[in-house]
Amino acid sequence: MKIVLTGSLGNISKPLAQELITKGHEVTIISHHADKQQQIEALGAQAAIGSVEDAAFLTIAFEGADAAYCMTPPNFAATDMIGYYRNTALAYAEAAKRAGVKHVVYLSSYGAHLEKGTGIIVGSHQAEGILNQLEGIAVSCLRPGYFYYNLYNFLGMIKDQGIIGTNFGGNDKLVMVSPLDIAAAAAEELSAAAPESKVRYIASDEHTCTEVAGMIGAAIGKPHLQWLTFTNEQVKDFMLSQGRPAVITNLLVELGAAIHSGLLRSDYEKHKPALGKVKLPEFIKEFAATYNKKN
Structure with a gap:
């Protein structure tokens, strides 16, 4: 073909x-x-x-x-x-x-x-x-679902603040x-x-944000790493302070809120596929290697 x-x-x-x-x-x-x-x-x-x-x-x-x-x-x-x-x-x-x-x-x-x-x-x-x-x-x-490599967006936060945080987190489920x-x-x-x-x-794997943070923390030597949930306004203010355009910021905050509420995966839950071969721990190894290079 x-x-x-x-x-x-x-x-x-x-x-x-x-x-x-x-x-x-x-x-x-x-x-x-x-x-x-x-x-x-x-x-x-x-x-x-x-x-x-x-x-x-x-x-x-x-x-x-x-x-x-x-x-x-x-x-x-x-x-x-x-x-x-x-x-x-x-x-x-x-x-x-x-x-x-x-x-x-x-x-x-x-x-x-x-x-x-x-x-x-x-x-x-x-x-x-x-x-x-x-x-x-x-x-x-x-x-x-949520791409594994989106987790790279949190590298700086983990390094500088020792946390992961956005307007979804904790027990919110990620379809990854x-x-x-x-x-x-x-x-x-x-x-x-x-x-x-x-x-x-x-989808390749499903985990709560807390579980994801635990895996990352174990892999990078931060066993108490937490994935915190901030308000929409807190996330919006942070993004704007980093110079992100307001139009993009608003869309990203709305997307995060849809993950937090479960809205984003509502139809997925009705039509779940067989999970793929590449599981989260395999990606976490790559994540840890990248994190360690930056430290």
Whole structure:
């Protein structure tokens, strides 16, 4: 099969490309950065350099493809984050239709079943809606949980304050996922002989925030590490003091509140998948190694 991947050589797209190439598929990787071309070609893939917001470029890149893996690259410089998700999805939809792609696999998120109240994830909800309107194209929406590597955001706090803290914590449950398990699921969907439109949840492990803090603390020599729950206002004030734009801050605080209330995982709980292979303790080893390098 001829398969096009977005996401450049990121945490998901690189192992996804490697697996597909190993299985004999012809892979093209889209990247916004021309300096990635040599690395992409070294994997055995073709490189297409351009923007995923450019429908004309995407149409050319998608030409002749059987399937396309589409994701929305992080862009915290966007002044309208939800609009950015929507515009990217519109570009994907137009390109897939014009190029005759038969199967789109979209990287969405748990919580994307909700049209409001989930911060940035509202963008995934709207993107799913746009892609699901495509006629004659199977659309598989992947809904992974909380990425393990999001825990890296707390490295500085652990080092400087000896705690983890945000507007969710304590006994709040985290549905967590490894990029490698997402890549494995995406590979299954992309190479399906008879693709169908579906929603697929992806998770690797489930733990409370307190349990996560305990594992991290044990691994870095801080056995009493706690994951504290702050108010929305406290988190908002902290983010703003760090120079984060108000529009992004508000979305992130709303997202954290949805994790705290359980709203984000409400549909996931009704459609739980089999958990993936990469468990949290495996990631914690990587986290501890990174933490120790910074100390």
